[in-house]
Amino acid sequence: MARKTEIQPVEEAPVRYGEPEGGGCDHTGCTTTEAYRCLYRDRRAVDCAWVACKEHLRVVEGRAYCMRHAGIEEVLALARKQGQDLLPPDLDDRCASLVRAVANDLSEPVLERLVRWSDANTSIINDPAIRYTRPDRVHRVPGHWERVWALATRTGLLLRVGVRVEDTRPETVILTGGITHLMATVPPWIQRRLSGDLYPGSQSELVERLAFQQQLLQALDSHVEKYGVAYPRSLSRAPL
Numbered sequence: 001m002a003r004k005t006e007i008q009p010v011e012e013a014p015v016r017y018g019e020p021e022g023g024g025c026d027h028t029g030c031t032t033t034e035a036y037r038c039l040y041r042d043r044r045a046v047d048c049a050w051v052a053c054k055e056h057l058r059v060v061e062g063r064a065y066c067m068r069h070a071g072i073e074e075v076l077a078l079a080r081k082q083g084q085d086l087l088p089p090d091l092d093d094r095c096a097s098l099v100r101a102v103a104n105d106l107s108e109p110v111l112e113r114l115v116r117w118s119d120a121n122t123s124i125i126n127d128p129a130i131r132y133t134r135p136d137r138v139h140r141v142p143g144h145w146e147r148v149w150a151l152a153t154r155t156g157l158l159l160r161v162g163v164r165v166e167d168t169r170p171e172t173v174i175l176t177g178g179i180t181h182l183m184a185t186v187p188p189w190i191q192r193r194l195s196g197d198l199y200p201g202s203q204s205e206l207v208e209r210l211a212f213q214q215q216l217l218q219a220l221d222s223h224v225e226k227y228g229v230a231y232p233r234s235l236s237r238a239p240l
């Protein structure tokens with residue numbers, strides 16, 4: 001007899017869609033006429049105006065959202081599971097979903113590096129949460145969403161790697177190593193959107209994302225090459 005040891009994903013409930021809307025799917029190039037409003041409602045009770053067909057909506061916990069808000073709802077759902085009840089960010093706040101998108105691409109190679117840079121005395125912290133930090137006026141730190149990986153010993157962190165997006169510059173992705181900003185740059189796909197060039201085709205978007213990922217990893221590598229992770233000897237023996 002198999003014992004139930006895992007929590008079953010909630011998939012039985014029927015998917016809830018927003019109000020059906022005439023005029024068809026908002027997704028450029030899509031001609032589907034059967035379309036529904038995104039169910040996202042922000043903390044000020046402003047509803048998303050996006051309308052899309054079932055193919056261009058994404059379901060998170062049984063509710064259908066536009067692609068952008070599905071990303072945000074996933075962050076909120078993750079936070080809830082970890083006991084943090086965050087209010088849905090304002091409609092124009094894309095910080096959390098940008099952190100998530102970049103962190104998803106970055107997670108595997110960052111973890112690979114942490115394994116390589118660790119030794120018997122260290123452990124790896126891989127916290128999937130994307131957390132909001134409130135603005136700290138005293139230390140002049142703006143409010144930001146962040147995803148963190150770290151190398152730790154029993155006595156503290158040796159290396160803390162973060163991907164964050166600040167409220168004050170929602171298009172800029174910041175890579176941190178410890179308290180140092182290693183890189184602060186607008187990802188190419190957002191630069192493109194800002195300049196009004198919307199659809200390059202999925203192939204070049206993938207190439208853009210990979211190139212951006214490499215840029216961030218190179219910044220991290222040179223930081224560790226230069227400053228180490230508090231074990232410079234073992235690090236200098238390790239292949240880089």
Ligand SMILES: [Zn+2]
Nearest residue numbers: 025030053056
């Ligand atoms: Zn569509």
Ligand SMILES: [Zn+2]
Nearest residue numbers: 038048066069
């Ligand atoms: Zn939406």
